[in-house]
Amino acid sequence: MADHTAIAGVSRSLRTLLRDRMAAPVAVTLAPPDVTVAGINDARVNLYLFHVGENPELRNQDLPGRGHPGRYGRPPLSLNLRYLLTCHGATEDQEESDLNAQIVLGDAMRALHDHALITESLVIGRPAAGTVGDPILDLALRGQVERVKVTLVPSGLEEMSKLWSTIHDVNFRRSVIYEATAIQIESLAERRLAPPVAVRRIFMSTRARPEIAAAYHEPVPGDPPRDARVRPGETVVIEGRNFVADRTFVRFGELEPIRVVPAGAERIEIAVPDDAYPIDLDNPAPRPIAAADRLQPGPLLVQVLIEHGVEGVEGALDRGTPISEPRSFRSNQVVLELVPTVTGIDPADGTAAGLLRVDGERLWDPDLVTYVIVGDVPIEVREPGVGDPWAAPTATSVQVPLGLLADALPTPPAGGQPYAVSVQVNGARSRADGTTFLLRP
CATH class of the missing domain: 2.60.40.10 (Immunoglobulins)
Structure with a gap:
């Protein structure tokens, strides 16, 4: 995995690739376009790194196989690099000067097109580019999980004009943009190991959650059957299954759950609270409901909640100790209509x-x-x-x-x-x- 020298390593790799694989060897420089490189008076290719951005696909992806599986991840810094490639002829003021620069440009673009994926197996073949047989890929990039890939970035005249206009005191030149992806710089931040689980607790239950099939106000002579329109104080019948439990509750809207004793596993009868909660097994006296919390006309959600003692085992690396805890199970919700x-x-x-x-x-x-x-x-x-x-x-x-x-x-x-x-x-x-x-x- 690369360190902080990876960015420079990509630039060196591209320079070596062009020096080694261009048909007509020319000088390859890494300088801002407005800088005249000393000692070079012949045709040349200039690569200028003008933009460094984070790779969004690899932003949160940790390195495979790195670190303990229980440690917090530290994804590397994954970058995309953009280069401005500009070609110069040996002269600037001769009749064929611009044509020669175009020939150099085509030669450089062909080399980058043929070797868009720079791997460790790609070796130097020309002594002027380095030691013959050594990898073209810079030492700082060897062993990376991601390979360095070079692609031509489509860019219009307007985009290129804006780019050149930001470079001080230099004329616009024919140029192209290449992007190198993805370069990963390994994080030096310490990976934290989550503390081991000291006590393990496993619970199991075969209980099923309650289910409401229908809810309606208790009919009186003359009422339509199963009428879901209810008034405060009226008795509501809730039909379903799995209502019998250690503790059973009914919740109306946003009010506190009211403990009830089901008429059976498939039926509950409860009055819609008006300005006070009714007496139940948990509350021996009525409790007032604040005026702002009282049920108002409109849709009224109804839900059944049950509690069961769930058995489990607690322990570390031993056989554990049997334990039991209350667990809540919630039913589906049905809609009544509270009417004036x-x-x-x-x-x-x-x-x-x-x-x-x-x-x-x-x-x-x-x-x-x-x-x-x-x-x-x-x-x-x-x-x-x-x-x-x-x-x-x-x-x-x-x-x-x-x-x-x-x-x-x-x-x-x-x-x-x-x-x-x-x-x-x-x-x-x-x-x-x-x-x-x-x-x-």
């Missing part, structure tokens, strides 16, 4: 020019949208503004103007026309309970 409750209206009859007050529970929350629905006409509940005749809404009472009914409903007969009244909060609509408003002409 309408307990009455005032007045029971009137015209579209009046106001209608609806009383009930969970009718209003400033963060939720509420509608009073008369027949099929929704009327949004709003805070009263200056000059508005209705009262401010509360959780137990809302008041709306009935003006929308005149345009949305047909003219009622002389004796009036009854319309069902319901309330919808956060998309959850109250259940039909026979409440009607008699609309008079």
Whole structure:
């Protein structure tokens, strides 16, 4: 694995490759384009390292087989190097000067194309390039996991112009860009060994997690079967399997889990909490629920949690000691719909020019949208503004103007026309309970 001399090693390897494999041997220099190299007055190839970037594919890849498998990895610094290759003729002001530079450029590009992968098996064959038989690959790069690969980088005139414009006091020259990948510099940071496991603990259980098949409010005469619309205080029936355990809990929304005693392995009955948690096996007295945490109308997630004592073995390199710990298992979640409750209206009859007050529970929350629905006409509940005749809404009472009914409903007969009244909060609509408003002409 290479050390910090790897970058220079790549440059030396490319220089040796060009000196050895170009058809017409010329000088190969490693200098900025604006520097005149002393002692060279003939044709030459110049390689200038102008960009060093991290290789994204190898950034987090440690060296294979390095270090103890229990130690923290220390990936090497993997780099891509970009070179600006420029060719010069023996003269600059003769008729054939530029043609000669083009010939040198083609010769250099052919050599890099033919030997794009620089391996240790590629050896020097020309004495002017070094000791014949020695590897062209620099000593600093030998033994690398990754091989040095040289590729021509496509670049347009605009990109090349920007590059040359950053070089001070030098004219634009025909040039190409090559990239050498990947060069890896091994990290010198100490590899940390994770402490050995002093005590091993193995647990095993054949218990299955609970599964909910259906959830609905306990039906009463006249209710549709398995109705998922529930009100606070109503009993919910949860059907499924694997409910019997050492400890069984039901969670509504974001409330704390409530411990229950299942009616059987496939049935749980529990009341939806209103403003307090019910008495259970863990809590001998009701506990209040903060107003901000109380369940509000809308979708209501329900989940069953169970706890079992799971057996296991604890020990080091011996046979171990039997142990037991409680472990939790969570069911899938099902969705109920918590709906508002309408307990009455005032007045029971009137015209579209009046106001209608609806009383009930969970009718209003400033963060939720509420509608009073008369027949099929929704009327949004709003805070009263200056000059508005209705009262401010509360959780137990809302008041709306009935003006929308005149345009949305047909003219009622002389004796009036009854319309069902319901309330919808956060998309959850109250259940039909026979409440009607008699609309008079």
